[in-house]
Amino acid sequence: MAKIMVVDDDSNIRELVRLYLNDEGFEIVEKSNGMDALEYAENNTVDLVILDIMMPKLDGWALCKELRELGDIPILMITSKGEAQDKIKGFKLGTDDYLVKPFDPVELVLRVRALLKRYRIAASNVIKLGEIELDRKTYQVIYKDGSRVTIPMKEFELLYKLGSYTGQLFTRDHLIEQIWGMDYEGDERTVDVHIKRLRERFARFESDFKIVTIRGLGYRLEVYSH
Known part of the structure; x- marks a missing residue:
């Protein structure tokens, strides 16, 4: 079972993501800020990270950069920022995929599965x-x-x-x-x-x-x- 860490300061978003991914058989770890998420990733195995950009303590940009330095972890950004320059910044920092709020939870599940499959092939x-x-x-x-x-x-x-x-x-x-x-x-x-x-x-x-x-x-x- 793949372990997915969901990082968002909005508890409603975390719950929505958890419900849909739990139904697909994934184990979910929830974190409300980037600093707690980074500390968890440094000490535990995580198969994929879903993160928001605007978060306290350590924002999504900084978290993405830090996670990339830890290794090849699939990263999916979910954010209300839909401007092209934000997507470009995300990709340059190492995110693998990008979803803009409000998003379709079914599309989220499909993208998560695609990312995990892609990384399994790479391994x-x-x-x-x-x-x-x-x-x-x-x-x-x-x-x-x-x-x-x-x-x-x-x-x-x-x-x-x-x-x-x-x-x-x-x-x-x-x-x-x-x-x-x-x-x-x-x-x-x-x-x-x-x-x-x-x-x-x-x-x-x-x-x-x-x-x-x-x-x-x-x-x-x-x-x-x-």
Whole structure:
């Protein structure tokens, strides 16, 4: 059973979310402010966090940033702020998805399930992108005919990261931190260069998957079903 932490200073919102997610079999932990939520996450395993932006002690922006430093925890923001710049800020800080109040509880449940599924795929060692597979144990690309090809390590890690979370936006800064490390002294052009190489290397598989540029933000990988 997945454990989900709901962080909101509005008890009515917390109750609504808890009722719907309890019905789906999830275990719910409720916190009314960001500081208590961070303390809990530091000392307990949490499978997903649903958080509000406007909260006392530690707001949603700061909490999202702190949670990202703890590890890869799925984060869903629920807020009354619907402006585009707020969504962009949320994605840059590391949120995975975004719902604006008032929201449909059924849509919330669907998004929670999708996020958990996406993260479970990412935790495996083999992911499938159309007719190719990426094997993280050997760092090889496996083609439909069974042949295996080794590609440069950073290219593999970049494609594996994007392919593990299909449809999710990654900023250049986030990708540098995840793939090259926080001590990397180069600039974000490095990501663009590696993306260009991956697009050229897998150009013939464009009908299966494609790395899409989101102007001013970063990249996401889209997989097409046939």
